[in-house]
Amino acid sequence: MREIPNHELIAKRIPAADGNRRSLIGFAHTFNGYAFLAGEEPSERLSGDWSDLSLSELRCLLFWQVRSDRWSGGLSTDWPSLWSLLAVIRSRVEAGALE
Template identity: 45%
Template sequence: MEGEISNSQLKAAQIPDPDGNLRGWVHFAHSFNGYEFAGSLEACAAIANGGKASSLSELRCALFFEARRDRHSGGYTDVTPTVRELLRQIKAMVEQQEQSGRSKKSSSAEPR
Protein backbone atom coordinates (compact mmCIF):
# COMPACT_ATOMS: atom_id res chain seq x y z
CA MET A 1 0.00 0.00 0.00
CA GLU A 2 1.44 3.36 -0.98
CA GLY A 3 2.10 5.77 1.87
CA GLU A 4 2.41 3.12 4.56
CA ILE A 5 4.11 4.11 7.79
CA SER A 6 5.52 1.31 9.91
CA ASN A 7 4.98 1.39 13.66
CA SER A 8 8.69 2.02 14.20
CA GLN A 9 8.60 5.05 11.87
CA LEU A 10 5.36 6.50 13.24
CA LYS A 11 5.65 9.80 15.12
CA ALA A 12 2.98 11.32 17.35
CA ALA A 13 2.98 14.46 15.19
CA GLN A 14 1.73 12.38 12.23
CA ILE A 15 -1.41 11.29 14.09
CA PRO A 16 -4.49 13.49 13.61
CA ASP A 17 -5.69 15.30 16.73
CA PRO A 18 -8.39 13.08 18.27
CA ASP A 19 -10.06 16.15 19.77
CA GLY A 20 -9.82 18.25 16.60
CA ASN A 21 -11.80 18.25 13.38
CA LEU A 22 -10.37 14.83 12.34
CA ARG A 23 -9.24 16.18 8.98
CA GLY A 24 -6.89 13.63 7.50
CA TRP A 25 -7.88 10.69 9.66
CA VAL A 26 -8.79 8.50 6.66
CA HIS A 27 -5.46 9.18 4.99
CA PHE A 28 -3.68 8.34 8.26
CA ALA A 29 -5.76 5.18 8.70
CA HIS A 30 -4.62 4.00 5.28
CA SER A 31 -0.96 4.38 6.29
CA PHE A 32 -1.37 0.89 7.79
CA ASN A 33 -2.74 -2.09 5.88
CA GLY A 34 -5.10 -3.75 8.32
CA TYR A 35 -6.03 -6.52 5.92
CA GLU A 36 -2.39 -7.49 5.52
CA PHE A 37 -1.74 -7.33 9.27
CA ALA A 38 -4.83 -9.38 10.18
CA GLY A 39 -4.57 -11.74 7.21
CA SER A 40 -8.06 -11.15 5.82
CA LEU A 41 -11.00 -8.78 5.78
CA GLU A 42 -12.83 -11.01 8.26
CA ALA A 43 -9.93 -11.08 10.71
CA CYS A 44 -9.51 -7.31 10.41
CA ALA A 45 -13.23 -6.86 11.11
CA ALA A 46 -12.98 -9.14 14.13
CA ILE A 47 -10.21 -6.99 15.59
CA ALA A 48 -12.19 -3.80 14.96
CA ASN A 49 -15.53 -5.16 16.13
CA GLY A 50 -14.14 -7.02 19.12
CA GLY A 51 -13.26 -3.85 21.00
CA LYS A 52 -10.21 -5.51 22.53
CA ALA A 53 -7.42 -4.08 20.36
CA SER A 54 -4.49 -3.33 22.63
CA SER A 55 -1.24 -3.40 20.65
CA LEU A 56 -0.28 -0.55 18.35
CA SER A 57 -0.77 -2.82 15.33
CA GLU A 58 -4.22 -3.94 16.52
CA LEU A 59 -5.28 -0.34 17.17
CA ARG A 60 -4.08 0.75 13.73
CA CYS A 61 -5.82 -2.27 12.18
CA ALA A 62 -9.08 -1.24 13.88
CA LEU A 63 -8.68 2.34 12.65
CA PHE A 64 -8.02 1.07 9.12
CA PHE A 65 -11.22 -0.98 9.29
CA GLU A 66 -13.22 2.04 10.51
CA ALA A 67 -12.00 3.94 7.43
CA ARG A 68 -13.16 1.09 5.22
CA ARG A 69 -16.48 0.89 7.12
CA ASP A 70 -17.01 4.62 6.63
CA ARG A 71 -16.23 4.37 2.91
CA HIS A 72 -18.45 1.39 2.24
CA SER A 73 -21.37 2.70 4.29
CA GLY A 74 -21.43 5.83 2.16
CA GLY A 75 -21.15 7.92 5.30
CA TYR A 76 -24.33 6.49 6.82
CA THR A 77 -22.46 4.99 9.75
CA ASP A 78 -21.12 7.49 12.29
CA VAL A 79 -17.66 6.19 13.13
CA THR A 80 -16.55 9.46 14.75
CA PRO A 81 -16.63 8.36 18.43
CA THR A 82 -14.74 5.15 17.62
CA VAL A 83 -12.22 6.98 15.45
CA ARG A 84 -11.56 9.56 18.18
CA GLU A 85 -10.99 6.85 20.79
CA LEU A 86 -8.68 4.84 18.52
CA LEU A 87 -6.67 7.95 17.67
CA ARG A 88 -6.35 8.78 21.39
CA GLN A 89 -5.05 5.32 22.15
CA ILE A 90 -2.68 5.25 19.17
CA LYS A 91 -1.32 8.72 20.00
CA ALA A 92 -0.80 7.84 23.67
CA MET A 93 1.03 4.65 22.77
CA VAL A 94 3.30 6.39 20.24
CA GLU A 95 4.03 9.24 22.67
CA GLN A 96 4.96 6.67 25.30
CA GLN A 97 7.31 4.96 22.82
CA GLU A 98 8.87 8.32 21.94
CA GLN A 99 9.38 9.10 25.64
CA SER A 100 11.01 5.76 26.36
CA GLY A 101 13.19 6.18 23.24
CA ARG A 102 14.36 9.58 24.44
CA SER A 103 15.00 8.22 27.92
CA LYS A 104 17.15 5.41 26.53
CA LYS A 105 19.12 7.82 24.33
CA SER A 106 19.74 10.30 27.15
CA SER A 107 20.77 7.64 29.64
CA SER A 108 23.14 6.01 27.12
CA ALA A 109 24.72 9.42 26.40
CA GLU A 110 25.53 10.05 30.06
CA PRO A 111 29.12 9.37 31.12
CA ARG A 112 29.64 6.44 33.42
Protein backbone atom coordinates in the same frame (compact mmCIF):
# COMPACT_ATOMS: atom_id res chain seq x y z
CA MET B 1 -0.66 7.43 0.98
CA ARG B 2 2.42 5.43 1.82
CA GLU B 3 2.41 2.84 4.55
CA ILE B 4 4.22 3.84 7.72
CA PRO B 5 5.57 1.06 9.94
CA ASN B 6 5.00 1.41 13.68
CA HIS B 7 8.67 2.11 14.40
CA GLU B 8 8.55 5.17 12.10
CA LEU B 9 5.50 6.77 13.72
CA ILE B 10 6.00 10.17 15.31
CA ALA B 11 3.32 11.19 17.80
CA LYS B 12 3.21 14.85 16.77
CA ARG B 13 2.50 13.78 13.17
CA ILE B 14 -0.56 11.73 14.15
CA PRO B 15 -3.63 13.89 13.50
CA ALA B 16 -5.13 15.73 16.44
CA ALA B 17 -8.75 15.24 17.41
CA ASP B 18 -9.71 18.52 15.77
CA GLY B 19 -12.49 17.22 13.57
CA ASN B 20 -10.47 17.12 10.34
CA ARG B 21 -11.81 13.84 9.00
CA ARG B 22 -9.56 13.93 5.96
CA SER B 23 -6.45 13.82 8.17
CA LEU B 24 -7.85 10.91 10.19
CA ILE B 25 -8.73 8.98 7.03
CA GLY B 26 -5.30 9.69 5.57
CA PHE B 27 -3.58 8.42 8.71
CA ALA B 28 -5.75 5.29 8.76
CA HIS B 29 -4.52 4.47 5.27
CA THR B 30 -0.88 4.46 6.39
CA PHE B 31 -1.54 0.94 7.66
CA ASN B 32 -2.50 -2.01 5.44
CA GLY B 33 -5.21 -3.77 7.40
CA TYR B 34 -5.80 -6.25 4.60
CA ALA B 35 -2.24 -7.55 4.75
CA PHE B 36 -2.15 -7.48 8.56
CA LEU B 37 -5.22 -9.71 8.91
CA ALA B 38 -4.21 -11.98 6.01
CA GLY B 39 -7.78 -12.98 5.22
CA GLU B 40 -9.05 -13.15 8.81
CA GLU B 41 -12.28 -11.38 9.63
CA PRO B 42 -11.60 -8.21 11.63
CA SER B 43 -14.35 -8.94 14.15
CA GLU B 44 -12.62 -12.18 15.19
CA ARG B 45 -9.38 -10.48 16.08
CA LEU B 46 -10.24 -6.89 16.93
CA SER B 47 -13.14 -7.22 19.31
CA GLY B 48 -13.00 -6.43 22.98
CA ASP B 49 -11.26 -3.83 25.06
CA TRP B 50 -8.80 -1.56 23.25
CA SER B 51 -6.34 -1.88 26.13
CA ASP B 52 -5.85 -5.53 25.15
CA LEU B 53 -4.85 -4.65 21.58
CA SER B 54 -1.34 -4.03 20.28
CA LEU B 55 -0.48 -0.86 18.37
CA SER B 56 -0.73 -2.79 15.10
CA GLU B 57 -4.15 -4.11 16.07
CA LEU B 58 -5.31 -0.61 17.02
CA ARG B 59 -4.12 0.74 13.68
CA CYS B 60 -5.83 -2.14 11.90
CA LEU B 61 -9.06 -1.39 13.76
CA LEU B 62 -8.86 2.26 12.69
CA PHE B 63 -8.18 1.14 9.10
CA TRP B 64 -11.22 -1.17 9.10
CA GLN B 65 -13.53 1.41 10.61
CA VAL B 66 -12.49 3.96 8.00
CA ARG B 67 -13.01 1.36 5.25
CA SER B 68 -16.42 0.57 6.73
CA ASP B 69 -17.28 4.26 6.53
CA ARG B 70 -16.46 4.23 2.85
CA TRP B 71 -18.45 1.04 2.20
CA SER B 72 -21.50 2.48 3.96
CA GLY B 73 -21.31 5.79 2.15
CA GLY B 74 -20.47 7.58 5.39
CA LEU B 75 -23.71 6.65 7.08
CA SER B 76 -22.52 4.33 9.82
CA THR B 77 -19.43 5.95 11.24
CA ASP B 78 -19.11 6.83 14.90
CA TRP B 79 -16.63 9.70 14.48
CA PRO B 80 -16.21 10.37 18.22
CA SER B 81 -15.16 6.72 18.62
CA LEU B 82 -12.66 7.05 15.76
CA TRP B 83 -11.15 10.17 17.35
CA SER B 84 -10.89 8.30 20.67
CA LEU B 85 -9.17 5.40 18.94
CA LEU B 86 -6.74 7.80 17.30
CA ALA B 87 -5.96 9.32 20.72
CA VAL B 88 -5.17 5.85 22.08
CA ILE B 89 -2.86 5.22 19.12
CA ARG B 90 -1.10 8.55 19.71
CA SER B 91 -0.66 7.80 23.43
CA ARG B 92 0.88 4.41 22.63
CA VAL B 93 3.34 6.04 20.25
CA GLU B 94 4.19 8.73 22.82
CA ALA B 95 4.85 5.96 25.37
CA GLY B 96 7.10 4.12 22.93
CA ALA B 97 4.81 1.06 22.81
CA LEU B 98 5.48 0.40 19.12
CA GLU B 99 4.85 -3.38 18.98
